[in-house]
Amino acid sequence: MSIRARVAAVVASVGVLGAGWAVGTANGATVASTTTTGTTNTNAGTSGASGTTSTTSTSTGTTITGTTPITSGSTSYKDGTYTGTTVTHQYGSVTVTVTISGGKITNVTANAVSDGQHRSGSINSQAIPLMKSEVLAADSAKVSTISGATYTTTAYITSLQSALSKA
Amino acid sequence: MERDETGGPGRGQLVFEAMGTVVTLVSTEPVLASTVGAVVGAFAELEERFSLHREDSEASAIGRDRSLIRTASEPYRDMYWDAVAWLAATGGAFTPHRPDGVVDLSGIVKARAIEAAGDVLVAAGHLDWCLNAGGDVLVSGVQASGEAWTVGIVDADDRGRLWTQLATRPGRLAVATSGVQERGEHVWRLASASTFTQVTVAAADIETADVLATAILGGGVDTLQLVQRGYDIDVLAQSSDGTVWASPVFLAPAPTT
Numbered sequence: 153m154s155i156r157a158r159v160a161a162v163v164a165s166v167g168v169l170g171a172g173w174a175v176g177t178a179n180g181a182t183v184a185s186t187t188t189t190g191t192t193n194t195n196a197g198t199s200g201a202s203g204t205t206s207t208t209s210t211s212t213g214t215t216i217t218g219t220t221p222i223t224s225g226s227t228s229y230k231d232g233t234y235t236g237t238t239v240t241h242q243y244g245s246v247t248v249t250v251t252i253s254g255g256k257i258t259n260v261t262a263n264a265v266s267d268g269q270h271r272s273g274s275i276n277s278q279a280i281p282l283m284k285s286e287v288l289a290a291d292s293a294k295v296s297t298i299s300g301a302t303y304t305t306t307a308y309i310t311s312l313q314s315a316l317s318k319a
Numbered sequence: 320m321e322r323d324e325t326g327g328p329g330r331g332q333l334v335f336e337a338m339g340t341v342v343t344l345v346s347t348e349p350v351l352a353s354t355v356g357a358v359v360g361a362f363a364e365l366e367e368r369f370s371l372h373r374e375d376s377e378a379s380a381i382g383r384d385r386s387l388i389r390t391a392s393e394p395y396r397d398m399y400w401d402a403v404a405w406l407a408a409t410g411g412a413f414t415p416h417r418p419d420g421v422v423d424l425s426g427i428v429k430a431r432a433i434e435a436a437g438d439v440l441v442a443a444g445h446l447d448w449c450l451n452a453g454g455d456v457l458v459s460g461v462q463a464s465g466e467a468w469t470v471g472i473v474d475a476d477d478r479g480r481l482w483t484q485l486a487t488r489p490g491r492l493a494v495a496t497s498g499v500q501e502r503g504e505h506v507w508r509l510a511s512a513s514t515f516t517q518v519t520v521a522a523a524d525i526e527t528a529d530v531l532a533t534a535i536l537g538g539g540v541d542t543l544q545l546v547q548r549g550y551d552i553d554v555l556a557q558s559s560d561g562t563v564w565a566s567p568v569f570l571a572p573a574p575t576t
Contacts, residue, residue, distance in 0.1 A: 235573060278547055279554040279564040287555070287563060288571045290471050290481035296462060297343070298481070300454045300473030301498025301517055 337362035338429050339372065340453030346440070347447040347463040354443040361435035362452070368394060369428040371421070382421045398424050398431070405530045410545055412538030413530050426533055430495070430526040433457050437525075455495040457525045458487045470494045475517035475557050483555065483569055491521040491553060495528035497536040513539025514558040521553040521568075528552070540564065 231253055331349040335342050337359070344350070344358060369378045377395050381387045388399065402415035402424055417423045433452050437459065440448055447460030449468045458468040467486040474482035475498055485494060498517040518536040522528040527550060535543045535556055543554060543564060553566040 277551065277553050277566045277568065279543060279556065279566045282563050282565050282570070284557070284561050284563050286571055287483045287565055287569050290484045292471065292481055294466070294469045294486075295471035295481065295484055296345070296468045297449050297451045297456055297458075298454065298471045298473060299451075299456050299494045299496040299519060300478060301475070301496050 333358065335359055335362075337452070338366050338370070338425075338432065340429075342436075342453070343451045344436075344440075345449045346445055347460070348445060350440075350445065351443065354439065354445070357439040357443075358436045361439055362432045365428050365432045365435070368392070369398065369424055371423060371425070378422070378424065382423075385420070385422065388422065398427065402427055405534070408546075408549065409531070409534035409538065409542060412534035412542040412545075427526055427530060429453070429455060430529040433525045455493075455525060455529055457493045459492065470521075472496065472519050472555060473517075475499075482557075485519075485521055485553065485555075485568060487521075490523050490551060492523060493525035493528040494519060494521045495525060495532045496520075497529075497532040499536070513537060513542075514560060515539060515556045516559050517557045519555040522550065 331344075331346040333342075333344040333346075333350065333355055342362060350358075367373070368376055370376045371378050371382055373379060377392060381391060381395070388396075391399070399415060399422065402413075405413045405427070406415065413426065415422055415424055415426070429452055433450060433455060434457070436450055437457050440450075441459065445459070447462070449456065449458045449462075454473075456468075456470050458470075461467055467488060469484050469486045471481045471484045472494075473496070474480045485491070487494070496517060496519040499515075513536070515536050518532045520528045520532040520535065522531065531546050531550060531552060531554075534546060535554065538545075543556060546552070547554065553568050554564060555566065555569050556564040
């Protein structure tokens, strides 16, 4: 591979990285088109024997770099909540969600899901810190009994009954 | 005190008071009166020996004069050493000693009673039931519908509201919750850093669930991380500042965008 083609490939990689950032700031359609551009570029770089192809790939690479948030100002994200790709690992998967407010990242959360097949259960049941709102909501139709701290008999019954009727 | 409502279509339900709280038993099959008597008896027997609210109990006698512990009954010493073993296992976060020095085993006595009542039911051939003693839950098998017994968990910030839930499964048949409003003084604040107001633990057995919930409530995040290394449990701990520590089983599904 020629030096020029290597540069094109690296630029293409940056372009794909940029696309990765773009996933967080744009909708699915934009992501798809950016990814396609990156792929085309990489192919061009790999097969870059003729000068014409190399020139084409370089110019394409420049175009991608120009559209990435890294060079065009990384503080201007569009507001909203964006869920990243789910990453699977040995014991399950993790999905990261980013919240953008006022052009800045205000919250990043990781949603870990166990595969339910891990034998010991001692790793995938590890508690992690969360916001209260990230906890599964109760479905009173499915609840058969209630757990809560006890203090007195009557307070417990009152608490239990009102919890069931309000949920 | 007993209000026996056994005999509904295809299921039995029993509600009675014991250990200062309410015990509810739901069984997919009607429970014979003799079995009901043995379930109630399992609580009464332990309460008689270990209640600090009864002047004539062995626990009250030892509470007044701690030196009597050396000549305590076999059941009392068993329970005491069990509590001391939990003290060691939780790095001191669970303790059988009240701040005023009185030995208080109530932290495990109720769990032992629930366990004994469960043994009574299994011995009588009942395999599908849900036993709830003042918010501490032990289940066996499944509901009549075939679905798992599902335990709703109360919100410490609004105790009249259901917050989340846990479907029981093998290895998670017991669920216990400890809160700062809990009656009794066996919850110690070890670390000033502990801001937990309510802790729920699901485990294979009710004693482990109950003790570890109490320990994490008192010891905070450090104790949470300590006991998770040694015990296979699910934990849901709520703080007054709105943050929680939760095992993955309590997580809401990822939002779809």
